[in-house]
Amino acid sequence: MKRIVLFSLIVIIGSISLNSCRQSSKNKEMVKKENFGVFKGKDVFLFTLTNKNGNVVKLTSFGARITWIEVPDRSGRKENITFGYDTFEGMINGDPYFGSVVGRYANRIAKGKFTLDGTEYTLPVNDGDNTLHGGPEGWHSVVWDAEIPENADVPTVRFTYQSPDMEAGFPGNMNVEATYTWTDNNEIVIDYKCVTDKKTVLNITNHAYFNLHGAGNRDILDHEVTINADRFVPVDSGLIPTGELRPVAGTPFDFTSPRNVGERINEDYDQLVIGGGYDHTFVLDSDREYDARVFDPVSGRVLEVLSDQPGVQFYSGNFLDSSQKGHGGKPYIHRSGLCLETGHYPDSPNHPDFPSTTLNPGETFTSQTVYRFSVE
Ligand code: GAL
Numbered sequence: 001m002k003r004i005v006l007f008s009l010i011v012i013i014g015s016i017s018l019n020s021c022r023q024s025s026k027n028k029e030m031v032k033k034e035n036f037g038v039f040k041g042k043d044v045f046l047f048t049l050t051n052k053n054g055n056v057v058k059l060t061s062f063g064a065r066i067t068w069i070e071v072p073d074r075s076g077r078k079e080n081i082t083f084g085y086d087t088f089e090g091m092i093n094g095d096p097y098f099g100s101v102v103g104r105y106a107n108r109i110a111k112g113k114f115t116l117d118g119t120e121y122t123l124p125v126n127d128g129d130n131t132l133h134g135g136p137e138g139w140h141s142v143v144w145d146a147e148i149p150e151n152a153d154v155p156t157v158r159f160t161y162q163s164p165d166m167e168a169g170f171p172g173n174m175n176v177e178a179t180y181t182w183t184d185n186n187e188i189v190i191d192y193k194c195v196t197d198k199k200t201v202l203n204i205t206n207h208a209y210f211n212l213h214g215a216g217n218r219d220i221l222d223h224e225v226t227i228n229a230d231r232f233v234p235v236d237s238g239l240i241p242t243g244e245l246r247p248v249a250g251t252p253f254d255f256t257s258p259r260n261v262g263e264r265i266n267e268d269y270d271q272l273v274i275g276g277g278y279d280h281t282f283v284l285d286s287d288r289e290y291d292a293r294v295f296d297p298v299s300g301r302v303l304e305v306l307s308d309q310p311g312v313q314f315y316s317g318n319f320l321d322s323s324q325k326g327h328g329g330k331p332y333i334h335r336s337g338l339c340l341e342t343g344h345y346p347d348s349p350n351h352p353d354f355p356s357t358t359l360n361p362g363e364t365f366t367s368q369t370v371y372r373f374s375v376e
Pocket of ligand 1: 097107132239279280313317319339341
């Protein structure tokens with residue numbers, strides 16, 4: 001009897017460890033890791049994640065960036081639909097934000113100044129008088145540590161970075177994590193986690209550009225966009241919020257039902273003129289199935305964006321001017337990519353009535369953004 005019990009125990013333990021071994025090696029099989037370059041003496045890696053459908057996402061530890069998303073159109077033809085570069089050289093000499101994690105403060109802080117508990121902090125400015133996307137040395141431009149978690153059953157890469165106190169002018173040592181999961185439903189799930197040891201501000205996002213025709217092929221003016229927002233955040237000529245939250249009803253900013261990006265983009269409407277197109281945060285409704293949806297009638301590709309954040313920055317690629325040449329040397333022409341950057345409103349540290357972007361020691365900031373791809 002004893003022998004039978006012992007034998008069964010050995011079989012059970014054996015199969016458990018075999019299973020966990022299979023699982024741990026599974027993520028390693030689904031995620032290929034290669035050297036991509038070296039930056040300031042630190043190795044940079046490229047990760048190729050292949051899901052059950054054979055669809056491929058590529059990430060790099062430089063800026064924790066998404067650099068390739070290959071998904072099928074309605075006839076099954078696969079193409080990369082995000083901006084990026086084939087080589088590390090191209091990446092460091094190219095646009096700093098394509099696919100990057102942006103921090104510590106995505107979008108602008110007016111005059112590079114904010115005050116916390118009576119202390120004024122000054123950041124380097126890099127966009128006229130203002131600080132954009134965490135300043136010139138933001139999280140898009142550092143090498144993150146990367147790990148392929150053993151227990152994941154779909155392709156997953158976890159990037160971590162220790163941002164020192166006063167880095168780029170921001171107070172507090174901050175530990176940040178951005179975990180990317182590429183699910184078998186063709187969703188990129190990004191889980192962010194941040195902790196600080198001093199009161200500070202935080203607005204983290206991902207800056208991927210999308211063109212559902214295929215990146216580098218043509219503009220995105222025919223993409224049909226829906227944004228579940230009744231209000232948006234008007235800006236001044238420096239793209240700093242004026243403080244107003246304006247209803248979208250009756251304006252070219254009403255995307256509560258699907259509208260082509262190009263349909264109203266050149267209208268003589270104050271905010272379109274100031275932004276050179278759409279470059280605004282939309283105030284997300286609390287009860288929503290998704291934040292935003294993009295449909296390309298030509299390829300049939302659909303992108304849905306889901307998040308738990310109070311806003312999404314809809315940017316119609318107005319600063320693109322063909323000087324940025326990405327994968328395959330293709331020029332990214334004016335308005336050939338759009339961004340849907342989930343997060344807080346720009347310049348919130350200077351607008352006490354906006355949702356707070358303050359992070360205190362002892363608190364853990366967590367947030368999730370999903371980019372879901374399908375066809376229709
Ligand atoms: C966007 C921002 C634009 C522009 C772009 C980077 O997030 O809204 O104004 O700065 O990043 O080129």
